[in-house]
Amino acid sequence: MAEEKKLFKVTIDNITLDVEPGTTILNAARQIGGEVVPPAMCYYSKLEGSGGKCRTCLVEVAQGSTADPRPMPKLVASCRTTVMDGMVVKNITSERVVDARNGVVEFLLLNHPLDCPVCDQAGECHLQDLSYEHGKEGTRYEFKRRTFPKHDLGKYIQLHMTRCILCYRCVFTADQLTNKRVHGILDRGDHAEIATYIEKSLDNDFIGNVIDVCPVGALTDKTFRFKNRVWFLKPVDAHCNCSKCSGKVTLWYRGDEVFRVTARKDQYGEVEDWICNECRFEKKKTSDWIIEGPREISRHSVISQGHYVGMEKPKEPLSEVLNGRQPKLLMDIHSISEVNKPGKQLSMIDGPAHSTDFQSETK
Amino acid sequence: MGRKLLIEKAHIEGIRSFDVYRREGGYRSVEKALKTMSPDDVTEEVKKSGLRGRGGAGFPTGMKWSFLAKPEGVPRYLVCNADESEPGTFKDRFLMEKIPHLLIEGLIVSSYALGSNRTYIYIRGEYAWIVDILEEAIAEANQNGFLGKNILGTGFDCQIYVQRGGGAYICGEETALIESLEGKRGNPRIKPPFPAVKGVWGCPTVVNNVETLAAVVPIINMGGEEYIKIGVGRSTGTKLISACGNINKPGVYEIDMTISVEEFIYSDEYCGGIKNGKRLKACIPGGSSVPILPANLLLKTAKGETRMMNYESLSDGGFATGTMMGSGGFIVLDEDQCVVKHTLTLARFYRHESCGQCSPCREGTGWMEKILQKIESGRGEMSDIDLLWDIQRKIEGNTICPLGDAAAWPVAAAIRHFRDEFEWHITNREECLTRNFGLAHYADPLEVSPTA
Numbered sequence: 120m121a122e123e124k125k126l127f128k129v130t131i132d133n134i135t136l137d138v139e140p141g142t143t144i145l146n147a148a149r150q151i152g153g154e155v156v157p158p159a160m161c162y163y164s165k166l167e168g169s170g171g172k173c174r175t176c177l178v179e180v181a182q183g184s185t186a187d188p189r190p191m192p193k194l195v196a197s198c199r200t201t202v203m204d205g206m207v208v209k210n211i212t213s214e215r216v217v218d219a220r221n222g223v224v225e226f227l228l229l230n231h232p233l234d235c236p237v238c239d240q241a242g243e244c245h246l247q248d249l250s251y252e253h254g255k256e257g258t259r260y261e262f263k264r265r266t267f268p269k270h271d272l273g274k275y276i277q278l279h280m281t282r283c284i285l286c287y288r289c290v291f292t293a294d295q296l297t298n299k300r301v302h303g304i305l306d307r308g309d310h311a312e313i314a315t316y317i318e319k320s321l322d323n324d325f326i327g328n329v330i331d332v333c334p335v336g337a338l339t340d341k342t343f344r345f346k347n348r349v350w351f352l353k354p355v356d357a358h359c360n361c362s363k364c365s366g367k368v369t370l371w372y373r374g375d376e377v378f379r380v381t382a383r384k385d386q387y388g389e390v391e392d393w394i395c396n397e398c399r400f401e402k403k404k405t406s407d408w409i410i411e412g413p414r415e416i417s418r419h420s421v422i423s424q425g426h427y428v429g430m431e432k433p434k435e436p437l438s439e440v441l442n443g444r445q446p447k448l449l450m451d452i453h454s455i456s457e458v459n460k461p462g463k464q465l466s467m468i469d470g471p472a473h474s475t476d477f478q479s480e481t482k
Numbered sequence: 483m484g485r486k487l488l489i490e491k492a493h494i495e496g497i498r499s500f501d502v503y504r505r506e507g508g509y510r511s512v513e514k515a516l517k518t519m520s521p522d523d524v525t526e527e528v529k530k531s532g533l534r535g536r537g538g539a540g541f542p543t544g545m546k547w548s549f550l551a552k553p554e555g556v557p558r559y560l561v562c563n564a565d566e567s568e569p570g571t572f573k574d575r576f577l578m579e580k581i582p583h584l585l586i587e588g589l590i591v592s593s594y595a596l597g598s599n600r601t602y603i604y605i606r607g608e609y610a611w612i613v614d615i616l617e618e619a620i621a622e623a624n625q626n627g628f629l630g631k632n633i634l635g636t637g638f639d640c641q642i643y644v645q646r647g648g649g650a651y652i653c654g655e656e657t658a659l660i661e662s663l664e665g666k667r668g669n670p671r672i673k674p675p676f677p678a679v680k681g682v683w684g685c686p687t688v689v690n691n692v693e694t695l696a697a698v699v700p701i702i703n704m705g706g707e708e709y710i711k712i713g714v715g716r717s718t719g720t721k722l723i724s725a726c727g728n729i730n731k732p733g734v735y736e737i738d739m740t741i742s743v744e745e746f747i748y749s750d751e752y753c754g755g756i757k758n759g760k761r762l763k764a765c766i767p768g769g770s771s772v773p774i775l776p777a778n779l780l781l782k783t784a785k786g787e788t789r790m791m792n793y794e795s796l797s798d799g800g801f802a803t804g805t806m807m808g809s810g811g812f813i814v815l816d817e818d819q820c821v822v823k824h825t826l827t828l829a830r831f832y833r834h835e836s837c838g839q840c841s842p843c844r845e846g847t848g849w850m851e852k853i854l855q856k857i858e859s860g861r862g863e864m865s866d867i868d869l870l871w872d873i874q875r876k877i878e879g880n881t882i883c884p885l886g887d888a889a890a891w892p893v894a895a896a897i898r899h900f901r902d903e904f905e906w907h908i909t910n911r912e913e914c915l916t917r918n919f920g921l922a923h924y925a926d927p928l929e930v931s932p933t934a
């Protein structure tokens with residue numbers, strides 16, 4: 120008989136579950152899902168050694184384990200702390216954690232430009248989500264933010280250090296995924312920068328993945344940069360027979376044009392399979408791919424805006440409330456307005472709705 | 483006159499050379515330990531002595547040694563932390579410069595206790611000339627059979643290597659030191675695993691300060707029980723204090739932890755009083771990262787007792803009214819010094835030395851510096867003081883390594899004890915550019931509440 124594996128009992132925000140020994144608190148919380156999952160800006164489950172740096176995933180350990188029930192004096196980084204049997208963790212139920220996370224968000228945004236409207240990452244930026252969920256309104260920082268010139272890392276990738284939060288994910292990616300490390304960190308402190316030594320370009324088959332792992336808009340795809348807003352694009356899963364990688368990608372369509380190709384990302388923004396540069400940068404025709412179907416996007420994401428096909432119309436309650444009477448309409452907006460035609464399917468428009476889309480109907 | 487164990491012979495002419503050092507009784511502890519004691523006996527003796535780490539944190543050394551994992555077939559390493567970069571601390575430099583063989587001797591005995599056959603001295607890059615002194619001492623020890631293969635015929639092999647750092651403060655943190663020693667960028671590692679389990683090249687490692695390892699020599703020579711009699715309570719043995727600032731006699735002093743702070747500052751044997759007949763305003767007793775104290779709290783604890791120069795007395799009252807022994811960098815400020823400017827200097831230092839790995843320290847240290855610069859140059863607002871307090875509170879304890887704490891504490895203590903000086907800087911924007919706040923009430927006797 121196989122020996123029964125001992126599981127550790129861990130309680131996170133009053134939810135108890137059994138996990139394998141060696142699981143980190145963050146991964147245990149991800150097994151629960153929902154609000155108890157601490158945010159993570161630097162941890163990436165597919166990159167060995169990542170995590171512990173951004174400090175957004177700090178949690179309070181109220182009880183170390185059954186054997187040693189003392190609480191841990193400091194908040195710990197949940198992505199790098201493994202669970203013990205009988206551990207009690209407080210995430211959103213701890214005031215200390217909420218306060219500390221608030222501080223971390225403020226620190227992360229201190230030198231980060233607050234110009235999301237012009238940033239190419241907007242809409243799929245983890246820092247944007249983080250500050251929306253855990254940050255405060257406004258900034259108390261009144262000094263000049265640090266800036267860096269833009270760098271081209273090879274012909275496909277652009278680095279804009281001004282936006283970087285030094286999560287080190289791309290360094291780990293370059294280290295672990297590619298066979299030649301030409302990518303690291305120069306300098307230290309708040310003037311540290313991601314760099315390739317003396318502007319060496321990253322010509323490597325898998326280096327494009329640094330774009331996907333970057334939580335902010337510091338590393339961007341030059342074949343896609345500023346071509347379109349991500350929420351105007353429709354993500355579609357597709358695959359191809361690639362000799363180098365799995366070939367499983369997400370195509371980002373506008374109309375019938377493929378604007379960009381990325382790896383498939385899960386709910387925590389982590390890629391499912393790494394893809395090679397050829398798939399990412401070169402194959403931008405539908406004929407290169409075998410389409411699987413639309414990619415499911417969280418309804419909380421701005422990317423899912425405008426995807427109305429198959430939507431259920433809410434029940435009209437007025438007639439019920441008014442005992443069968445119809446409301447007296449003083450003015451129907453559709454009779455005056457040139458836009459907002461209820462007959463127009465927004466999902467069927469290629470890209471953002473424009474006044475010309477409606478004019479053609481009236482004229 | 484206090485007893486000296488470490489630098490008593492530092493002024494003998496030619497003590498740097500092996501022959502003179504040996505003639506003065508050097509390397510006796512190596513003979514004693516290797517020939518008559520087992521490695522565990524040595525560790526036990528250090529445990530008995532109550533020796534506490536001299537690098538700053540004051541963790542019991544014997545305990546640290548006993549935590550070292552000892553798996554079969556895996557080498558163990560001892561690393562000597564000579565990356566002395568704390569502003570105000572220069573005791574290790576003195577020790578290594580004047581009497582290098584004492585460190586080598588301590589390293590051999592400690593290596594024997596821990597089973598380290600390859601021992602490293604990680605020295606800060608700015609101490610370039612000391613590297614030569616140490617390497618000469620190591621070569622001499624090698625020639626005389628105290629290092630190398632089969633030391634003194636006991637079958638114990640040990641070699642010491644000196645590694646120069648690049649001059650980064652962060653590499654004094656033990657895991658950053660290990661990374662740097664391995665040839666990588668000196669970023670602190672995330673703990674656990676602790677170096678005692680996974681240190682240099684993934685092997686169990688002990689990292690100790692220069693002075694700690696040197697103190698092993700007298701402990702073995704005189705025995706742990708004899709050593710514990712020097713000093714008081716849990717502060718055993720002697721401690722090197724590097725005194726600097728506005729005093730008559732700056733320098734390195736060895737104290738036996740039984741003297742008072744007042745005596746240390748004013749007696750002719752030690753600092754010799756404040757320079758130019760000025761009055762004492764404030765002092766940082768343990769290197770730049772420990773909290774600053776105003777004169778009244780420095781000389782007397784909040785309970786009204788005389789504050790002594792030892793671990794317990796200096797930290798009496800916690801951070802509210804106390805400070806820390808730290809690494810023994812004793813910085814004295816007289817009445818002409820401006821605490822705001824002083825805090826700014828420290829904040830600038832920590833911003834410059836932050837490794838940039840984790841966000842609170844990377845961003846917070848720079849922010850604090852900018853706000854302090856603003857207040858110092860007469861452009862501050864009252865809300866800036868509270869903002870500073872809030873920033874330091876959010877850095878402290880939320881970082882990977884203690885540099886975040888070290889950056890937060892001086893700012894916190896300065897605001898805690900010298901808030902009126904900060905406020906004066908803000909309310910007198912013109913005046914603060916031309917004159918200092920002065921001594922004010924910082925030396926006034928404290929009121930001791932009868933219930934305390």
